Amino acid sequence: MTIDTLVLTKGVPDFREGQVSFDEDGHLERGKTPTVMNPNDKHALRAALQTKVRNGGSVSLMSMGPPSYAEILEEGMADVYADELYLLSDREMGAADTWATAMTIATGIQHLEAPPDLIFAGFKTADGETGHTGPQAEWCLGIHDDLPDYPLITHVVAIDIDEAEGVVRTKRLVEGDVAEIETVEADLPAFVVADPEFEPTYRRADHRLRHKDFREQTRARAAEFGEYLAEDSEEDPTDWEDFNMWDHDYLNLDPDFIGLDGSPTIVAGVDPIPKAPSEREATVVGPDDEDGMAEIYEEMAAYAGGD
Amino acid sequence: MTDDYEHYEAVVVGAGPGGAAAAATLADRGVETLVLERGVEAGSKNVSGGLIYAEESAPYTIDGLFSGFRQGATERPVSEYYIHNVAGDRVKTFDLGDVHHHDTEWCDAVLRRRMDSWLAERVHERTRETGGGLLSGVRVDGLLRDEGEIVGVTCEELDPITADVVIAADGVNSELARDAGLMDWAEPDEWFQGVKAVVDMDPDLVDDRFDVPPDDGVAHLFSGDLFDGVRGGGFLYTNEASLSIGTVFHLDSLADERAEPHELLDSLLTHPLLDQWFQGEYHEREYAAKLVPDSKKAAHPSPHQGRLLLVGDAAGQMQAQGPIIKGMNHAVSAGGLAAEAFAEAQSRGNPASAGALYERKLEDEGVMATLRPTRYRLTRAVSEHDLVTRAAEGVLDSAVGRAGVRAFDGLLERGFNSPFLLGMIPDTRTSYVTIPRVVAEELGEPVEATNDVEPPALDDRIGDLTYDVGEPHIELQDNSWAASGTAVTACPVSAREFGGGCYREETIRTNGGTERVVSLDTQPCVECGTCAIVADTEWDHPAGGKGVEFEEG
Numbered sequence: 001m002t003i004d005t006l007v008l009t010k011g012v013p014d015f016r017e018g019q020v021s022f023d024e025d026g027h028l029e030r031g032k033t034p035t036v037m038n039p040n041d042k043h044a045l046r047a048a049l050q051t052k053v054r055n056g057g058s059v060s061l062m063s064m065g066p067p068s069y070a071e072i073l074e075e076g077m078a079d080v081y082a083d084e085l086y087l088l089s090d091r092e093m094g095a096a097d098t099w100a101t102a103m104t105i106a107t108g109i110q111h112l113e114a115p116p117d118l119i120f121a122g123f124k125t126a127d128g129e130t131g132h133t134g135p136q137a138e139w140c141l142g143i144h145d146d147l148p149d150y151p152l153i154t155h156v157v158a159i160d161i162d163e164a165e166g167v168v169r170t171k172r173l174v175e176g177d178v179a180e181i182e183t184v185e186a187d188l189p190a191f192v193v194a195d196p197e198f199e200p201t202y203r204r205a206d207h208r209l210r211h212k213d214f215r216e217q218t219r220a221r222a223a224e225f226g227e228y229l230a231e232d233s234e235e236d237p238t239d240w241e242d243f244n245m246w247d248h249d250y251l252n253l254d255p256d257f258i259g260l261d262g263s264p265t266i267v268a269g270v271d272p273i274p275k276a277p278s279e280r281e282a283t284v285v286g287p288d289d290e291d292g293m294a295e296i297y298e299e300m301a302a303y304a305g306g307d
Numbered sequence: 308m309t310d311d312y313e314h315y316e317a318v319v320v321g322a323g324p325g326g327a328a329a330a331a332t333l334a335d336r337g338v339e340t341l342v343l344e345r346g347v348e349a350g351s352k353n354v355s356g357g358l359i360y361a362e363e364s365a366p367y368t369i370d371g372l373f374s375g376f377r378q379g380a381t382e383r384p385v386s387e388y389y390i391h392n393v394a395g396d397r398v399k400t401f402d403l404g405d406v407h408h409h410d411t412e413w414c415d416a417v418l419r420r421r422m423d424s425w426l427a428e429r430v431h432e433r434t435r436e437t438g439g440g441l442l443s444g445v446r447v448d449g450l451l452r453d454e455g456e457i458v459g460v461t462c463e464e465l466d467p468i469t470a471d472v473v474i475a476a477d478g479v480n481s482e483l484a485r486d487a488g489l490m491d492w493a494e495p496d497e498w499f500q501g502v503k504a505v506v507d508m509d510p511d512l513v514d515d516r517f518d519v520p521p522d523d524g525v526a527h528l529f530s531g532d533l534f535d536g537v538r539g540g541g542f543l544y545t546n547e548a549s550l551s552i553g554t555v556f557h558l559d560s561l562a563d564e565r566a567e568p569h570e571l572l573d574s575l576l577t578h579p580l581l582d583q584w585f586q587g588e589y590h591e592r593e594y595a596a597k598l599v600p601d602s603k604k605a606a607h608p609s610p611h612q613g614r615l616l617l618v619g620d621a622a623g624q625m626q627a628q629g630p631i632i633k634g635m636n637h638a639v640s641a642g643g644l645a646a647e648a649f650a651e652a653q654s655r656g657n658p659a660s661a662g663a664l665y666e667r668k669l670e671d672e673g674v675m676a677t678l679r680p681t682r683y684r685l686t687r688a689v690s691e692h693d694l695v696t697r698a699a700e701g702v703l704d705s706a707v708g709r710a711g712v713r714a715f716d717g718l719l720e721r722g723f724n725s726p727f728l729l730g731m732i733p734d735t736r737t738s739y740v741t742i743p744r745v746v747a748e749e750l751g752e753p754v755e756a757t758n759d760v761e762p763p764a765l766d767d768r769i770g771d772l773t774y775d776v777g778e779p780h781i782e783l784q785d786n787s788w789a790a791s792g793t794a795v796t797a798c799p800v801s802a803r804e805f806g807g808g809c810y811r812e813e814t815i816r817t818n819g820g821t822e823r824v825v826s827l828d829t830q831p832c833v834e835c836g837t838c839a840i841v842a843d844t845e846w847d848h849p850a851g852g853k854g855v856e857f858e859e860g
Contacts, residue, residue, distance in 0.1 A: 203466045204313050205341055209440040212431075 001163045002057030003188075005048045006116040007080065008105060008137065009041040009063050011072040012126045026272025037072045041122035043194040045080040047159055048120050050200035053211045055161050058083040060116070064093055064104055067245065070229055070237045078222040081214035083242065085225075086112075090247040092255040097263035098132040104258050105133070106140030107251045115147050118168065119191045123155070138191040151186040154193040158201070161188075173197055312451075315341040315439055317649060318460055318470040320447045320483060322349035323419075324359070324369060325619030325638030326476030327426040330441070331372045332646035333474075334433040338653070341470075342430055342441040343462065345477075347775075347852045349443060350423030352834065353478075353860045354597040356501060357544045357551040358385060358526065359422075360636040361412040366672045367643030368412065368636070373429055380425035381415035382546035383513075383524030390630050390723065393531030394747035396579055396754050403630055405724035407526070416524055416544040416551065417635075418505065419860030444852035447477065450486045450615065457487070457613040464851045471658045472649045473615045476642060479598045480836040481621035482848065487612045490605075490623065492839045492846070495559035496734070499539065499599040499627060500837055502568045502799050503553030504576065504762065505859040507590040510548045516584045517545055528630050531743035533574050537566045538739040540630070541575040543584075549592060549859070550584070552576060555599060555632065557734060561797050562841045568596065568799040573762045582758035589760035593859040594768035596799035596835040599634070600625045601734075602678035610669075611662030616645040624678055629732040630723065637674060644668040682727070690733035699737045703745050712749045719746065766807045769800055769831040777853030779829045781809075781838065782845040788812070788823040791842035798838055800831045807831065810838065 013020060013033040021032035048059045059082045061073050066089060073085040088108045096104065109119070121134030138152045158171040166188050173195050174180045202208050221242075227233060228240045238245050248255060255261060285292035319330045322344035333340040346352040359381070361368035370376040377384075388407035392399045407414065431441035444464065451459035451467045459469035460483070475483035484490040510521065517525050524545035533541070539556030554572050561568065575581070576589070600606070605623030610616065618624070619638030626633045648665035652658050669675045689695055702708045712719065722728055732738050763771070785791060794810040795801050801808030811826050825842070833855050839846035848854070 203464075205315070205343075205440075205442060205445075205465055205468060206313060208442050208445075208465075209435070212440065212442070213435075 003051050003055040003117045003161055003163070004057045004060075004114070005051050005118040005120060006060045006062055006109065006112070007041070007044050007048045007076070007082070008119065008121045008134065009044070009061055009072065009076055010038045010125050010133075011035040011063065011065050011069045012038045015126055027270065035068070035072065037075050038122055038125045040124060040126070040196055041076070042079065043196055043198040044120040044122040045076060046200045047156065047192065047194045047198055048118075049080045049211075050159065050202070051118060051161065052081065053202065053207050053214065055163060057117070060084040060086060060112070062086040062088070062105065062108055064088040064096070064101055064108070067237070070243065070245075073243070074222060074225050074229060077225065078218060081218040085243045087243070087245045088251065089245050091259075092248045093259045095260035095263070096258060097265035098128065098130055098136055099264055100258050100260075100262035101133050102136035102140045103262065104251070104253065105137045106143065107253055108246060109137075109141060110144045110147055111246065111251055115189060117189045119150060119189070121191070121193050123193055123195055134191075134193045141191070148189055150189055150191040152191045152193070153184050153186055155195040156192050157181070157195050157197045158199065159192065168192070312459065312467050312469045314459075314469045315339050316470065316653070317341070317439075317472045317474065317646075318343065318468060319474045319476060320460065321345075321476035321478055321619075321621070322427045322430060322441060322443070323353055323423055323476060323478065323619065323638065324426065324635045325621075325642040326474070327423070327430050328367055328369065328372055328639040328642030329474045329476060329618060329646045330430045330434050332367070332643045333650065334430075334437050334439075336646070336650040337437060338646075338650055339438045340434040341439040341468070342434055343445045343447050343460070344427065344441065344443040345446040345848060345851045347444055347856060348420070348424050349427030349441075350420040350860050351856045352854075353419035353423055354501070354503065354595040354857060355417070355419055355635060355860070356503065356542055356553055356555065356632055357382075357416045357418065357546070358414055358632070359417050360414045360633050362410045362636055363412050364410050364673060365636060365640050366668075366674075367640050369639050370413075372639070372643065373426060376425075377413070377415060380422040381417050383416050383519075383522060385414045385416055385524050385526045385544065386519070387525040388528075389526070390528040390530065391580060392743035392746040392751065393529060393533050393578070393580065394744040394751060395532065397747045397751035398580055398754050399747045399751035401720045401723050403528070403724055406631065406726055406729065409726050416526075416546050418546060418549075418551070420858055423860070446848055446851040448482060448847065450483060457615050462851075471614060471653065472661055474618060474642070474645050474649075475615060475621050476618045476638065477621050479600055479620040479625075480834070480839070480846070480848065481617065483615065484617050484621050487615055489607055489610065489612060489617060490621070492836070494604075495562050495840050496557065497601050497605040497623075498558040498840060499555050499601060500558050500561055500568060500596065500797070500799065500835065501553055501555040501599050502572045502594075502596045503551055504572060504594055505546075505592040506550045506552055507592055508548065508550055513545050513548070513550070516586070519545065529575060529578075529580075530739055531747050532740060533578055534571050534740075535564065535566060535574075536736065536740055537561055537564050537571060538734065538736055540739060542632075543581075555627070557601075558598070558797070558837065558840060562793045565793070565796045567796055567802050569594070569765050569768065569802065576762045577758050577760060579754040579756045579758045582756040585758065585760050587760065589762065591763055591768070591771075593771065593857065594763075595857055595860065596833050596837075598836045598840075599627060602626050602637075603628070603680065603683050606675070606678040608675065608679065609666050611665055613662070614659070616649070616662055616665050618642045618645050624674070626678055628680075628683075629729040629738065631726070631729055637678060640672065640674050641669065644672060644674070687733065691735055696733075696735045696737055700741050703737065703741050709745060709749050712745055716750055765800065765802055765805060769807060772831070772833070773856040773858065774830070775853050775856065776830055777849045780847045780849045780854070781827065781829050781832065783825065783827045783842070784845055785843035786824045786826065788825060791825045791838075791844070792823070794838040794842035795825060797841045799835060800833055810842070
């Protein structure tokens, strides 16, 4: 038995210093800010990769967004050595909130050749920060009678699949006053939201060797797909055999229930977050200032015991 | 309980030339082979002076095993070979071409990062076909035993692995050889310490200043009084677009004289003789160090135990006889022979006999005779005796001795070129310092040049190295000055009055007095192993992919 997985991912503005651009009112300048894969999704990719390396099977990537998101999928493919790429793309899907997105994604999953054994999502996106889309997509899967039940496990930091038993054993991080690790077991198929603390483990040499094989194969495939994506390319990305772009017609979705029209969220306005005032005061002490040094020593001594 | 572990027919530890030769030979014979390398990439933990030989008499050569090796992995061939005898600014140069070319099919200068990573790529391809492959960033930290018998290896990054044979090619600081009790780190006189700088030089300037055609090169050796009486010498090899310049000293001498290795290297770098090549320009790419086993004393005559076979530096198979320094070629031979021995033993249905077969092959192919010449053992008792040394020193420095040196100018050059005589050179001051000095004083010409290059200070050298610091991997067992003080000077990245190195001298107040102690910070460690021998430490390698990473090597 092998385990086929699907990873959900999203393109977000690159919020890193030097990349992101805001106007005078503090609004994001979308056109001047590059789009990258949502950083938290990398943890979902790593969980899927661990599954592929340790258990065999395929990895597919799915995203919803404009056609340019093909590049996000290409980036993800290189990371996770993905086999198939799916982009749900259509003007009708634009400006969707988490609910309409979840509906669309769940329908996309329904249209896959076979339901995946494991679906991975990352923990909240860098732009929306809601953390809703993954769990809502899991809920929406329940609408489709032809799909099996997918139990949902969130905040997963480690994953181990027992193929003989047909179960997935996970460790999940429960943060309260004290961070705890909880062990949760679920029947396959299952829906897993990877926590940023997720750590893949490869303790067998044959796993690492297979990992290396995948890396080499994917390098070649990513280069091939990259040629289709190049600006001067005469080919359409959808001509590449492993890239699939689906619109609302293909998915048989009513435009009233997706995109802006299908989004119950109403954005009343956006306020820039004011910069937090600095609470720290800096005192500069020169290397020759003995009194100043002595004061620092007095000040710090209290913390030296580790209290 | 070992039944649940992953199993490979052969596990090769270390992806240097010895490991590569073993793995390629195993793979060619259809043995399922896993190679484990602790560096982030093969070559990132390796340092060598920089010459690799292919000997006509050798059972295996590196280009025989890896076609395209010289085109893909080496720097320049070494066609000329000189030794400079130095006394102050007087220098007498001998052409050692005869000894260099003796039994030599070819000899190239190499930089290890480039060479070993090139080899590793091919090793991976070939071993992958057997169901194994090569993994880097994995540190094998011990032997797996079942009821006392060696059955595999334990790793920091992986679960234990069982194997029918374990070939330890894990270098001079082999943890497996120590685990098996085959090698110890007790005696400084069994080791050399090498220190090297890789110096930038444009290919055209190399051609020009060394007077060699493009794609050809030269080796220069240096001995005499440049090194404060410490027994050893220096070398300079031409690479494609750089020079490898270094010094190699007997570790016992370095320790006894409390010499600072980086200062001795600087003595060479700033000698007027080198001005012809630097011409005032000096840009150091990398500073590196390594221990070198002295095969005359350290080569294990029976380098195996159960399923474990040692090859290369791990078995002390490094030939350093006077101006001949050969290691990688012997590691290649040993790796090939170890692999061959296992494949044959296995096909006869008796894999357990691989070790004994390997030992016999080392004898039959003449490898052991080269590494541990009988001549040296026979003459050592007399020639290294203190009284003999003192008498020889006296004679050489006397009027009679000097007259002799003058009279036998040509004969001396012939003597230096005799592989037979070199095999019994005694490890004394006389050979390394006094003879070259007297030769230079009596026969040499003064060098009329000033060399004003300024090699970087030690903290800059350390600062230029790449580290991925992990947990401290060396523990000081006894921090008293008497037990571990030597490390402050002998460690190539430590020095007296220098606070940024591994080992530092400290004075602590005790009841009614002060005590001189040593403190250790492994952050700048170059993993040479010097302190494991001259100080009282518990010495391990850092975890896979951690610690120093050499870009040149």
